[in-house]
Amino acid sequence: xxxxxxxxxxxxxxxxxxxxxxxxxxxxxxxxxKPQRLIAMGVGFPETTARALGNEISEMTKQAVIVEPxxxxxxxxxxxxxxxxxxxxxxxxIGTNSTHAANQTLYKTLPYDYVKDFIPVSGVSxxxxxxxxxxxVAANSIAELTALSKKTPGKLTFGxxxxxxxxxxxxxKLLTGASFTNVPYKxxxxxxxxxVAGRLDFMMVNLGVIMPMVKAGKVRAxxxxxxxRWPLLPDxxxxxxxxxxNYEWSFWLGAWLPAGTAKDVVTRANQLVVAAxxxxxxxxxLLNSGSIPFPTTSDxxxxxxxxxxxxxxxxxxxxxxxxx
Amino acid sequence: MMDTLGFxxxxxxxxxxxxxxxxxxxxCLLGTAIGVxxxxxxxxxxxxxxxxxxxxxxxxxxxxxxxxxYGAMFGGSTTSILMNTPGESASMMTTLEGNRMxxxxxxxxxxxxxxxxxxxxxxxxxxLLTLFAPLVADFGLKFGPAExxxxxxxxxxxxxxxxxxxxxxxxxxxxxGLAIGLVGMDNISxxxxxxxxxxxxxxxxxxxxxxxxxxxxxxxxxxxxxxxGEGDSSVNxxxxxxxxxxxxxxxxxxxxxxxxIGFPFGSVPAGGAEIPTxxxxxxxxxxxxxxxxxxxxxxxxxxxxxxxxxxxxxxxATGAMVPLLTLGIxxxxxxxxxxxxxxxxxxxxxxxxxxxxAPLVWGLIASLYIGNVMLLILNLPLVGxxxxxxxxxxxxxxxxxxxxxxxxxxxxxxxxxxxxxxxxIGVAGVIMRRFDxxxxxxxxxxxxxxxxxxxxxxALAIAQGDWLVFFKQPIAATIMGLTFLVLFVPxxxxxxxxxxxxxx
Numbered sequence: 001x002x003x004x005x006x007x008x009x010x011x012x013x014x015x016x017x018x019x020x021x022x023x024x025x026x027x028x029x030x031x032x033x034k035p036q037r038l039i040a041m042g043v044g045f046p047e048t049t050a051r052a053l054g055n056e057i058s059e060m061t062k063q064a065v066i067v068e069p070x071x072x073x074x075x076x077x078x079x080x081x082x083x084x085x086x087x088x089x090x091x092x093x094i095g096t097n098s099t100h101a102a103n104q105t106l107y108k109t110l111p112y113d114y115v116k117d118f119i120p121v122s123g124v125s126x127x128x129x130x131x132x133x134x135x136x137v138a139a140n141s142i143a144e145l146t147a148l149s150k151k152t153p154g155k156l157t158f159g160x161x162x163x164x165x166x167x168x169x170x171x172x173k174l175l176t177g178a179s180f181t182n183v184p185y186k187x188x189x190x191x192x193x194x195x196v197a198g199r200l201d202f203m204m205v206n207l208g209v210i211m212p213m214v215k216a217g218k219v220r221a222x223x224x225x226x227x228x229r230w231p232l233l234p235d236x237x238x239x240x241x242x243x244x245x246n247y248e249w250s251f252w253l254g255a256w257l258p259a260g261t262a263k264d265v266v267t268r269a270n271q272l273v274v275a276a277x278x279x280x281x282x283x284x285x286l287l288n289s290g291s292i293p294f295p296t297t298s299d300x301x302x303x304x305x306x307x308x309x310x311x312x313x314x315x316x317x318x319x320x321x322x323x324x
Numbered sequence: 325m326m327d328t329l330g331f332x333x334x335x336x337x338x339x340x341x342x343x344x345x346x347x348x349x350x351x352c353l354l355g356t357a358i359g360v361x362x363x364x365x366x367x368x369x370x371x372x373x374x375x376x377x378x379x380x381x382x383x384x385x386x387x388x389x390x391x392x393x394y395g396a397m398f399g400g401s402t403t404s405i406l407m408n409t410p411g412e413s414a415s416m417m418t419t420l421e422g423n424r425m426x427x428x429x430x431x432x433x434x435x436x437x438x439x440x441x442x443x444x445x446x447x448x449x450x451x452l453l454t455l456f457a458p459l460v461a462d463f464g465l466k467f468g469p470a471e472x473x474x475x476x477x478x479x480x481x482x483x484x485x486x487x488x489x490x491x492x493x494x495x496x497x498x499x500x501g502l503a504i505g506l507v508g509m510d511n512i513s514x515x516x517x518x519x520x521x522x523x524x525x526x527x528x529x530x531x532x533x534x535x536x537x538x539x540x541x542x543x544x545x546x547x548x549x550x551x552x553g554e555g556d557s558s559v560n561x562x563x564x565x566x567x568x569x570x571x572x573x574x575x576x577x578x579x580x581x582x583x584x585i586g587f588p589f590g591s592v593p594a595g596g597a598e599i600p601t602x603x604x605x606x607x608x609x610x611x612x613x614x615x616x617x618x619x620x621x622x623x624x625x626x627x628x629x630x631x632x633x634x635x636x637x638x639x640x641a642t643g644a645m646v647p648l649l650t651l652g653i654x655x656x657x658x659x660x661x662x663x664x665x666x667x668x669x670x671x672x673x674x675x676x677x678x679x680x681x682a683p684l685v686w687g688l689i690a691s692l693y694i695g696n697v698m699l700l701i702l703n704l705p706l707v708g709x710x711x712x713x714x715x716x717x718x719x720x721x722x723x724x725x726x727x728x729x730x731x732x733x734x735x736x737x738x739x740x741x742x743x744x745x746x747x748x749i750g751v752a753g754v755i756m757r758r759f760d761x762x763x764x765x766x767x768x769x770x771x772x773x774x775x776x777x778x779x780x781x782x783a784l785a786i787a788q789g790d791w792l793v794f795f796k797q798p799i800a801a802t803i804m805g806l807t808f809l810v811l812f813v814p815x816x817x818x819x820x821x822x823x824x825x826x827x828x
Contacts, residue, residue: 043367044654048664051374069371070737073509073526077737080523111523157786183785186778189653189660193593196651197465199786212652212674288667 041075087260120301123294159191170319207290335686355395414597421629432565445635449642476776501769542753582635590643
């Protein structure tokens with residue numbers, strides 16, 4: 001049995017290697033001179049994004065890139081793992097606003113420090129969040145929705161399945177005084193199903209998840225959360241255009257190395273990530289999933305994560321959100 | 325209707341091309357191999373194979389991925405039956421009767437009824453998918469938290485079927501399971517419950533880990549500790565590898581019932597395969613003419629208890645294609661990865677997919693038919709081979725099971741903590757066995773508890789705290805009515821002097 005099993009595992013590995021066809025020869029050159037590992041903070045979007053990046057980086061460096069999802073505890077497990085890994089440039093965290101902005105306020109204690117334990121490599125992506133209502137909700141704009149919710153305080157419900165999809169709504173409530181009853185779900189798709197079925201009245205949800213429903217007319221898009229309109233939805237205004245001054249929200253991904261990594265290694269890693277983000281396949285992948293590439297320098301990501309931390313902190317404390 | 329047939333025929337044309345047949349075969353083979361290993365699920369495998377999509381035709385790649393998905397669902401039954409190790413939650417119920425049958429020399433018929441039942445259920449479910457996908461999708465959407473919670477109540481009412489001889493011990497085990505299910509982050513208030521400050525506990529305790537610990541590890545340890553004197557070199561009894569006429573007669577109604585329970589469940593977004601396999605098992609337990617055969621009664625293992633849940637499991641897997649294709653909402657890890665695979669080709673699963681990309685969708689559906697046949701061809705000849713595995717002397721066999729369980733659980737998160745936990749749970753399982761506590765209710769409690777809590781709280785949140793919601797919505801009310809019938813009709817009949825099979 002064990003032999004049969006090992007045989008099968010070997011076969012699996014062989015097929016994968018065969019299909020990848022990308023196992024380069026070891027290069028005597030500098031970094032990266034052996035396979036790199038991308039540690040994704042979760043399955044789903046962080047993992048598939050890490051794979052999209054990994055494929056391109058691997059093509060550029062002729063080194064294998066292994067994607068390893070370490071889901072759990074809102075990314076804490078993955079972040080802690082990378083923070084404690086050898087700072088040699090071969091273990092890279094693909095983290096998010098959870099690992100490097102929200103968890104710091106959501107959790108009383110964290111086993112890592114988002115500033116001191118990491119060196120930022122580059123931003124990876126910024127995801128657009130779409131404000132949507134099912135057809136039976138009588139609101140054709142954010143202003144109408146705000147008015148409707150104030151007329152019947154607490155009668156309208158909103159669903160969410162992640163801290164970023166909750167915080168996006170809480171921020172909107174904070175800025176406009178709109179009133180909704182909160183219905184929490186374990187995952188975004190579960191909440192989305194209840195929205196499409198008409199059991200929920202409102203959601204702010206990752207564009208990639210909800211786009212097919214918008215196209216099919218099952219839900220109505222009222223606004224996008226970012227600073228710009230989304231190219232595939234030119235008629236949908238931004239939250240700011242829809243009258244919510246100062247509103248800007250996104251879920252974002254970034255890449256980090258453990259603190260103590262040599263400066264030239266960080267620079268090279270930054271070049272690789274930034275170059276990968278400029279490749280057509282990655283761009284297309286991100287567009288399909290409702291995100292835009294977010295290449296930055298190491299310093300820029302550091303500044304960004306600190307400002308995001310402050311923004312999240314304000315919303316989390318005001319709305320009384322706790323970890324989910 | 326004619327359109328559908330025309331599309332389907334064209335779909336077969338695509339799926340029957342030799343190169344696509346090859347991909348379907350590779351998919352089924354990989355899937356089966358993966359299903360056998362606890363811990364590595366179809367999601368991980370499809371994710372690892374995703375880069376393939378860059379080099380292979382969309383239709384071929386998707387056909388292969390569906391093979392993986394199917395094969396994995398199927399492969400899980402093999403280890404459940406042979407090694408008492410459910411590879412995924414949907415194979416849990418198979419373990420109860422299947423492994424008992426294997427221990428009594430009937431591994432062959434158990435594996436065969438699982439293979440053929442999966443084929444029958446998969447094929448019927450695919451026909452239903454072909455004919456009714458859009459209708460079924462609308463039905464699935466009607467299942468909200470209120471409906472789900474009603475189903476949970478029904479499941480709890482029928483739970484006595486697995487409690488075993490002593491009600492008190494069974495309920496204790498169930499309570500332990502419910503308690504384990506509470507560990508982790510409460511997703512409503514965000515409060516971490518019973519985590520003892522250990523970050524690994526924040527997401528709760530993984531089902532597979534507990535199942536492997538309680539079933540495989542505890543059984544191996546128990547055998548070593550308490551039964552080693554009886555024969556270090558003893559071998560499991562071997563019987564016929566094939567299903568007898570009696571086996572067929574008892575299996576086929578169970579396959580059909582399992583399919584009828586599983587398919588609608590699959591069509592419910594995020595329904596999961598646990599509840600249908602559980603309901604199928606309890607249905608068989610209640611309807612059987614051979615209650616004494618069931619392992620919970622100390623019997624030699626009842627074949628309908630394998631046939632039903634296995635059929636339900638596969639029908640659910642096929643039914644789950646409905647929300648995946650028509651809604652495009654990734655309600656499970658595997659679905660998320662499959663949707664990513666679609667997106668790699670600029671295809672967006674969702675309400676428009678059937679209109680925009682009909683050839684691909686129908687090619688995919690046709691390949692589901694072919695995948696079913698492929699799995700049967702692949703697995704029937706293996707039944708004899710697998711069954712012979714049990715002729716390995718016990719010490720080696722149990723050592724092998726321990727190694728196997730360790731690899732599987734470690735591969736989930738590469739965490740030493742998980743391994744430690746698995747062995748701690750294994751030791752707890754030994755103690756439970758020693759004092760005659762059944763282990764299955766622990767797993768049932770662990771699955772049903774958190775699900776029903778979540779659905780109850782969501783249902784109430786949506787209904788603004790109105791408890792009557794479960795009786796106001798037609799589907800939920802119907803299920804609640806059914807629950808009352810299941811609960812009170814036997815009592816009523818008994819009062820009238822009617823003897824029921826469970827009284828035997």
